[in-house]
Amino acid sequence: MPNQSYPWSMYRGLWSILPPAPTGDYLRGKVVVITGANSGVGLEATKQLAGASPEQLILAVRAIDQGEKILKDLQKTYPAVKGRVVPLDLTDLGSIKAFAKTMEEFGRVDLLINNAGINPNFGEGPYKSTKDGYERVFQTNVLAPLLTTILLVPLLRKSDDPRILFSGSDTHAQAPSDRVQRAIDNGQSVVAAYNDEETYYNPTRYYESKFLLQMITRSLINSLPDMSIINVNPGLAMTNLGRDFRFGLSFKTAYEIGWFVVNARSASKAARNLTSAAAWKGGSQDYWSECVPTPSENLYMYSGKGVKATSVFYQEMLEEIEKISPGCLGAAKLS
Ligand SMILES: NC(=O)c1ccc[n+]([C@@H]2O[C@H](COP(=O)([O-])OP(=O)(O)OC[C@H]3O[C@@H](n4cnc5c(N)ncnc54)[C@H](OP(=O)(O)O)[C@@H]3O)[C@@H](O)[C@H]2O)c1
Numbered sequence: 001m002p003n004q005s006y007p008w009s010m011y012r013g014l015w016s017i018l019p020p021a022p023t024g025d026y027l028r029g030k031v032v033v034i035t036g037a038n039s040g041v042g043l044e045a046t047k048q049l050a051g052a053s054p055e056q057l058i059l060a061v062r063a064i065d066q067g068e069k070i071l072k073d074l075q076k077t078y079p080a081v082k083g084r085v086v087p088l089d090l091t092d093l094g095s096i097k098a099f100a101k102t103m104e105e106f107g108r109v110d111l112l113i114n115n116a117g118i119n120p121n122f123g124e125g126p127y128k129s130t131k132d133g134y135e136r137v138f139q140t141n142v143l144a145p146l147l148t149t150i151l152l153v154p155l156l157r158k159s160d161d162p163r164i165l166f167s168g169s170d171t172h173a174q175a176p177s178d179r180v181q182r183a184i185d186n187g188q189s190v191v192a193a194y195n196d197e198e199t200y201y202n203p204t205r206y207y208e209s210k211f212l213l214q215m216i217t218r219s220l221i222n223s224l225p226d227m228s229i230i231n232v233n234p235g236l237a238m239t240n241l242g243r244d245f246r247f248g249l250s251f252k253t254a255y256e257i258g259w260f261v262v263n264a265r266s267a268s269k270a271a272r273n274l275t276s277a278a279a280w281k282g283g284s285q286d287y288w289s290e291c292v293p294t295p296s297e298n299l300y301m302y303s304g305k306g307v308k309a310t311s312v313f314y315q316e317m318l319e320e321i322e323k324i325s326p327g328c329l330g331a332a333k334l335s
Contacts, residue, residue, distance in 0.1 A: 014236070014263045016290050021272045022279035025053035031106050031159075032278075033058040035088060035148070036116030038066045040239025041167065044271035045115065049278065050074045050081050056106055057083035060099060060116075090116055090144035091130040093324050100151035108158035111278055114145035115167040117209075121245045125202035135195045141209035142194075146216050147321045153332035156227060164224075165277050166217055168210050168231040170289060173297035175211035176204055180309045190313045191320055212313065214286065214296060219314035221284040223334040230277045233289040236263060237270035 032049055036042035037059035050057055057074070061067040067085035075081055086102050089095040103109060118140050120128075128136040134143060149164055156162035183193040193199070194208065217231035238261075276291040285293040300306040322329050 021048045026279045027052035027054040030110035031056045032111045034113040035060040042115040044268040045274040048275040060088040062089040109155040110159040113165045119206045127197045127200040142212045162227040172210035175207035177300040215310040229284045234270035
């Protein structure tokens, strides 16, 4: 059964006072890549990162004109910041491979922020497939950030302090685990279970995608012990993430919209979670919330079943991306 109760951290996030964004030039000399830099949390994080004097700030977006305008505006405030807008569409695996190839021109990557993501709605909604044949939310929020990361590992290894961030979500604690568990109990493919149109359930798909991203983060921390890897919860924030939401008129939806407007933090505050993690010197953390390392509230993931599911899912995902980009695992030299 779906676990629909809100995680405690969501309430904590409503009341806590976040520390200010980190200051100083903690990114001096660094090549920084951020996906989804043109909107919401990603846009505000990009502004904060620009103030930390990176050597190169790469805006990985699909809205190229918007990205160019953002970069130009940033350079008015920070004239020393060099940057580039590089096309990246996570619903197109060919675009991810082309993006990784383009990044070779920069010689290395010091900080990769996998921030871009979508939310298909917390209510009913149709199954949508990408042209690559995966369920759209699964590809955008789970498969694509893993593939982007693995393809960039050789460039990250050229850094003397490689760092990878993922924009996760506290809603991962609300995700039902029955889909992954059923697949494992029945000896079936977990990847296939999350891409199955017949059993697709839209209301929990966003939670599930962030839950799977938690599994990926935990696994990558073991596979890449030479890198600092953090799954960051920006917290409930006013952004364009609800662009796909379709609301019917009811007292319940009016209440929920009102609750969100009253409680959501600004995108700029939410972005401090990403920039505080970018400036953190304490190594990998599987979950980061309210600008500090935080234990995940998803209890399943600590259980024996959850640990096994994490391992099975991750192995399947590695096989999947090796099929997508043959040779990428050998190049990444995972432990
Ligand atoms: N807002 C919240 O309450 C909240 C809470 C927890 C976690 N998060 C996470 O924070 C991250 C940023 O979301 P946000 O709230 O800032 O939402 P947002 O304003 O909608 O920004 C999402 C970003 O992702 C990009 N994106 C979406 N699909 C893409 C694709 N196929 N290829 C490339 N880029 C794509 C969007 O680009 P386009 O403009 O081209 O669509 C946009 O830049 C997401 O991972 C989200 O899950 C948000």
